[in-house]
Amino acid sequence: MKVYCTSPWIPVEWVCAHGHEPCGVWAAVDELPSATAEGVCPFARALVELASKNHQAAFVFTTACDQSRRAADAVLLQSHTPVFLFNLPATWQTPAAHRLYRAELARLGRFLERLGGFSPSYLELMLVIRRYSEQRAMLLDLIQHSPARQAAEAVMQYFWPDHAKKPASAGKVTAHGVPVALIGGPLLPSQWGIFDVIESAGGRVVLNATEPGERCLVPQLTLSTDNSDLQAVLADHYLDHWVDVFQRPNTRLYDWLAVRIAQRGVRAILLWVNLHCDLWRAEAQTLRNRFGLPVVMLEAHDIPANLNRVTTRLAALIETVRSGSRPADLHQPRKSEPYAVQRTNPGDSP
Amino acid sequence: MTTVPQQISLEEWDARYTELQQAGLHEPEYGGPLSRHVECEGDLRLRQLRFDNSAAALRLWNFLLTENERLHKARAQGDLLVGTMKDLGTVPAMVYSLPGVRAFYPDGTWWTPCLMSCTDRLLEQAEALGIEALSCPVRAMLAAFENQEHFPIPDLLICSVGATCDDFSAIAQRLAHLGHPVIWWEIPRRRVPDPDESACPLPGGLSAPQVQVELVREEIERVAVALGDAAKRKLDTQLLQAGIRAANVVRRQLAALRTAVYGSAGAPLPALEMLIAEMLAIHFCSDRTECIAVLEELLAEAQARLAARQFIAPPDAVRIYWVNPPADLRAINLLEECGGRLCGADFMFTHALEPIPEDLPPIDALARVALADPMIGSATERARRIVADCRKTNAEAVVVARIPGASHCPWESEQIRSIVRAETGLPTVELEVPPICDGLLPTLRHRLETVIEIARARRKSK
Numbered sequence: 001m002k003v004y005c006t007s008p009w010i011p012v013e014w015v016c017a018h019g020h021e022p023c024g025v026w027a028a029v030d031e032l033p034s035a036t037a038e039g040v041c042p043f044a045r046a047l048v049e050l051a052s053k054n055h056q057a058a059f060v061f062t063t064a065c066d067q068s069r070r071a072a073d074a075v076l077l078q079s080h081t082p083v084f085l086f087n088l089p090a091t092w093q094t095p096a097a098h099r100l101y102r103a104e105l106a107r108l109g110r111f112l113e114r115l116g117g118f119s120p121s122y123l124e125l126m127l128v129i130r131r132y133s134e135q136r137a138m139l140l141d142l143i144q145h146s147p148a149r150q151a152a153e154a155v156m157q158y159f160w161p162d163h164a165k166k167p168a169s170a171g172k173v174t175a176h177g178v179p180v181a182l183i184g185g186p187l188l189p190s191q192w193g194i195f196d197v198i199e200s201a202g203g204r205v206v207l208n209a210t211e212p213g214e215r216c217l218v219p220q221l222t223l224s225t226d227n228s229d230l231q232a233v234l235a236d237h238y239l240d241h242w243v244d245v246f247q248r249p250n251t252r253l254y255d256w257l258a259v260r261i262a263q264r265g266v267r268a269i270l271l272w273v274n275l276h277c278d279l280w281r282a283e284a285q286t287l288r289n290r291f292g293l294p295v296v297m298l299e300a301h302d303i304p305a306n307l308n309r310v311t312t313r314l315a316a317l318i319e320t321v322r323s324g325s326r327p328a329d330l331h332q333p334r335k336s337e338p339y340a341v342q343r344t345n346p347g348d349s350p
Numbered sequence: 351m352t353t354v355p356q357q358i359s360l361e362e363w364d365a366r367y368t369e370l371q372q373a374g375l376h377e378p379e380y381g382g383p384l385s386r387h388v389e390c391e392g393d394l395r396l397r398q399l400r401f402d403n404s405a406a407a408l409r410l411w412n413f414l415l416t417e418n419e420r421l422h423k424a425r426a427q428g429d430l431l432v433g434t435m436k437d438l439g440t441v442p443a444m445v446y447s448l449p450g451v452r453a454f455y456p457d458g459t460w461w462t463p464c465l466m467s468c469t470d471r472l473l474e475q476a477e478a479l480g481i482e483a484l485s486c487p488v489r490a491m492l493a494a495f496e497n498q499e500h501f502p503i504p505d506l507l508i509c510s511v512g513a514t515c516d517d518f519s520a521i522a523q524r525l526a527h528l529g530h531p532v533i534w535w536e537i538p539r540r541r542v543p544d545p546d547e548s549a550c551p552l553p554g555g556l557s558a559p560q561v562q563v564e565l566v567r568e569e570i571e572r573v574a575v576a577l578g579d580a581a582k583r584k585l586d587t588q589l590l591q592a593g594i595r596a597a598n599v600v601r602r603q604l605a606a607l608r609t610a611v612y613g614s615a616g617a618p619l620p621a622l623e624m625l626i627a628e629m630l631a632i633h634f635c636s637d638r639t640e641c642i643a644v645l646e647e648l649l650a651e652a653q654a655r656l657a658a659r660q661f662i663a664p665p666d667a668v669r670i671y672w673v674n675p676p677a678d679l680r681a682i683n684l685l686e687e688c689g690g691r692l693c694g695a696d697f698m699f700t701h702a703l704e705p706i707p708e709d710l711p712p713i714d715a716l717a718r719v720a721l722a723d724p725m726i727g728s729a730t731e732r733a734r735r736i737v738a739d740c741r742k743t744n745a746e747a748v749v750v751a752r753i754p755g756a757s758h759c760p761w762e763s764e765q766i767r768s769i770v771r772a773e774t775g776l777p778t779v780e781l782e783v784p785p786i787c788d789g790l791l792p793t794l795r796h797r798l799e800t801v802i803e804i805a806r807a808r809r810k811s812k
Contacts, residue, residue: 039760063539066516070761073728077765090511090519091536096568100538103561107544248511248519248534249526278485278757282520285480286527 001115002057004028005159006047006068008216009088009242010060011105011234012159013132017125018109018117023057024159025050026212031190032274032301041067041276042301043186051075051083058082058115060108063090064246065279084111090248092239102235109231125230126223132158137220148182148205149195155212156189177204178318179265183257183287184272184280184298185245186211191303194310198270201314202322206264209257210272215243245279254290261291267321269295270314294321355660357400357620357686360385363408370405377409378640380416384408387415394467395786400683402623402662406644406651413644414626415465417454417636418501424452424636425502430581433504434633435522436514437537439702440720442633444574447593448581454636456507457518459500460488463785464678470499473785480524486517486755487677487785492525506580507532508573513539513726516757533576535569537720538562540727552722553704554735566717574713590712596638598705603645604631605703610652612693612743616661618652621685621692625675628695631702663691668805671745673736673766674698676783677753681794685749688798689806694743696736700724729762733769740774746805749798752782777804 003020005012015022028050032042044067051059052075059081061072072085087104089097113119120128139158143151156163180203187194187210198205209215218241227233243256260266269287273280281297288295296317302310358366367375367383384401387393393415401407425431430451434441438455445453463473464487475493477483494500509522511534526532543549543559550563578585607627611619619627627648634641655661663686670690675697676682685692701722707715724732740748748770752759767778779801781794 037760037764039755039757063513066514066519066757067761069513069539070729070758073730073765074761076728077730085539085541087512087538087541089536089538091534094536094569094572096536096565096572099568100536100565110544110546246519248509248523249532250523276484276757276760278516278520278755282481282485282524286524289527 001117002054003112003115004051004054004057004059006060007062007064007086007088008159008212009064009238009244010062010086010108011132011238013128014105014108014234015060015112016132017120017128018112020058020112020115020117021162022160023163024156024212025059026186026188027156027160027163029188029190031188034301034305036275039276041065041274043274044068044071047071048074048078051081052079055079055081058084058111060084060086062086062088064088064244065277067276082111082115084108088246089239090246092247092252098236098239101239102232105231105235122230125234129221129230129234130223133221136217140214140217140219143208143214147195148198148208149192152187152192152195152208152213153189155208155214155217158217159212177202178267178321179204179206180268180270180318181205181207181209181257181261181264181266182213182270182272183207183209183215184211185274185277185300187213187272187300191300193307194272194298194303197303197307197311198314201311202318203268203314205270207257207260207266209260215256218242245283250283254286258291261293266291266293268317269293271295271297272300273297274300353403355618355655355662356403357662357683358403359400360388360396363401363403366403367408370408375405377412378643380412380420381409382412384411384415391415391466392469393465394469395465395679398680398788399622400620400686402620404651406647407619407623409644409647410623410626413635413637413640414629417458421452421454421636422502430506431502431504432577432580433507435507435509435532436518437510437720438699438723439632440570440716441508441510441573443593443597443706443716443719444570444577444585444590446596446634446638447589448577448583448585451577451581452636453633454501454504455633456491456494456501456504457488459491459494460486460677461679461785462494462500463487463490464680468786472497476521479528481521484755485521486515486753486757488518488756489521492521492528495525495530496528503530506576508535508576509533510535510537510720512537515725517755533573535573536565537569537723537726538565540721540723540731550718552718553707554700554722555738556722556727556731556735558721562721563714563717566720567713570713570716570720587712590716591708594706594708594712594715598708599642600631600634600638600645601703601705603642603649604628605705607645607649607652608694608703610649610656614656614661615665616659617663617667617686617691618655618661619648620662621670621672621682622679623648624692625679625682625695625697628697628699628703629675632699662686667691668802669693669744669746670802671695671736671740671743671748672697672751673748674751674753674759676751676781676787677785678783678787680791681751681781681783681787684791684795684798688795688802690747690798690802693745694739696724696732696739698725700735725758729765730769732762733766734773736766737770737773740770740776745774745776746808747801748776748778749801750778750780752780754782754784777801777808
């Protein structure tokens with residue numbers, strides 16, 4: 001059975017090991033609804049519509065955000081589609097958070113079995129974990145050497161191998177363009193045009209931290225012969241490594257970004273947000289203060305609807321960054337901000 | 351009770367205050383005429399509100415409106431101040447178990463823009479701090495932390511996360527980024543136990559899987575340790591048991607008040623004062639002892655009025671069940687103005703009105719109450735409880751107040767309304783209430799009048 005996973009923190013290997021086909025939901029959403037009720041996240045609304053129409057598949061929603069958990073309620077109220085609401089812990093530094101995540105993974109396993117799946121043997125689970133883990137390692141390496149769009153396609157394939165007919169091609173990374181980071185929430189294949197827009201404006205995405213981007217790939221998990229409880233090992237590995245805005249505190253997101261922003265010489269941050277996504281929108285100021293880089297908020301519903309507006313804004317940003325001056329909206333880091341750092345940015349790219 | 355109950359304006363309260371004083375009114379330290387809150391604190395919105403004219407209501411309002419002042423005084427006297435966020439009722443019950451420690455909800459600042467008619471500029475300041483205007487008015491809290499012109503900065507900040515509103519979680523995180531350390535504790539999304547799981551009963555007739563209760567218990571234990579460390583005194587079972595017993599005194603008082611007011615033919619107290627009184631349950635308005643005295647007087651007033659068959663709203667007023675607190679207090683005055691009255695409410699903290707079990711180990715009891723929060727379960731579960739309440743209180747219509755920018759409202763409002771309609775046939779209406787609703791008053795009034803008219807028509811057809 002197709003099991004649509006609405007979050008990268010639902011281990012696809014766990015779904016696969018139970019005999020189902022994991023489908024990263026991002027590839028299934030063609031486009032966001034043009035109009036939603038005020039206050040409703042268009043992505044969450046799109047998931048409700050998708051789930052309500054797909055009675056033959058199952059959907060795993062999460063509590064990563066209020067919109068997602070309430071979207072699950074809406075599906076349960078209006079359709080017979082099997083829905084599992086996975087309680088992702090917001091905290092991550094406590095034994096309780098680990099126990100919660102482990103328990104939810106076990107509960108998901110039972111749900112998958114009820115849908116006709118099976119409980120994997122130790123060996124079966126080990127092989128699946130190893131396979132996915134190796135794929136992630138290859139993917140993380142590939143991302144470093146691929147243009148952003150191809151990398152996005154490859155990541156999408158990891159979360160849903162059969163969604164695309166063509167395998168992702170490595171392509172060639174262009175050395176031109178101002179290096180930028182694209183950070184934020186769900187980025188659908190129908191919105192990948194944003195990569196072209198960024199390039200045509202003179203930039204290039206060297207860090208895709210949207211969903212599902214590089215941020216959504218937990219590192220390789222090396223299993224040892226001591227691992228008697230593979231389920232617990234898998235759960236702990238995910239919880240110890242996932243990087244997301246909803247975590248409290250969300251310092252891990254900033255630590256993860258800091259390393260990559262410095263390594264890749266990022267000169268500007270593009271914050272990719274959905275309408276009414278409180279969690280990502282509230283981070284704009286902290287991103288500015290923490291990294292001392294210009295941050296431009298890109299509204300997901302503007303792609304492709306308001307392409308010209310987006311292109312103009314991006315061109316202005318890139319031009320400003322190239323010229324070495326700082327955009328007017330960029331304020332100096334406040335002294336009271338613990339994360340405030342002075343910008344130590346490498347030189348302009350060729 | 352010496353005069354006919356009625357709702358009066360702030361100006362009328364000045365004359366009433368003199369009258370009460372001449373009659374020998376005895377007030378607590380924080381007493382005084384209501385109009386001083388406009389003059390000294392800039393609580394301009396009071397000029398547009400209609401208040402109950404009893405001495406008990408005066409005490410209630412003075413208690414509410416002096417909270418920041420009392421907190422500053424407590425700090426000066428060496429009390430430890432704990433800012434608790436989001437859980438609405440559970441952590442304060444623990445905090446007040448420790449002598450010399452007070453809890454308050456910085457979240458309560460969401461009403462400051464309303465009270466000060468936006469002259470506080472907190473909402474604009476929050477925008478400058480990175481929280482957009484699209485977000486819930488609770489963003490005022492962030493600005494209040496930064497400008498330090500309202501409540502004192504707490505010595506300890508504790509916030510529940512997990513099944514909470516995105517807007518609040520985002521604002522609390524921004525607060526942490528701005529250098530205010532937060533102790534985060536996990537509150538999972540309450541779910542119905544699976545058939546193969548052991549279930550645990552919760553207050554309010556709910557249940558949750560035992561595994562969730564254990565998780566919350568562990569988190570509350572962690573909070574208790576942090577509180578004990580900050581207070582330099584272990585928060586042990588004995589202290590907690592005493593704290594729970596005292597919290598239950600308040601909860602029982604409120605239960606009696608709700609029964610008296612909501613259950614009577616006419617309304618002995620107005621909706622606005624009932625909203626304020628219910629709010630006291632969550633953190634005792636920073637003074638548990640005084641909270642008990644305030645509620646005692648209010649309950650006595652309601653009972654005296656009932657005995658004398660004197661009402662604020664007459665027995666033929668339409669019985670309205672209200673869901674969610676309105677961002678502008680003025681909106682709830684409309685109930686009586688349009689011919690309605692409050693007969694029950696879910697102001698988002700029904701769990702804080704439920705008695706905390708005293709026959710369980712205290713941490714376990716607190717975990718169960720925390721898990722009974724109406725906002726952490728499904729909208730269906732919340733709606734079913736509202737349906738049961740409506741039946742119990744003979745509600746004739748349901749008003750769902752929408753908080754602009756609150757992440758839960760757009761999803762659950764319609765779900766609650768459709769379940770209520772399907773299961774009770776009651777007319778329902780949704781009112782979006784911004785912090786100052788003057789511009790929308792005609793619309794809000796029309797919507798309320800319509801639903802009240804429909805309820806009256808249903809009465810006749812029965």
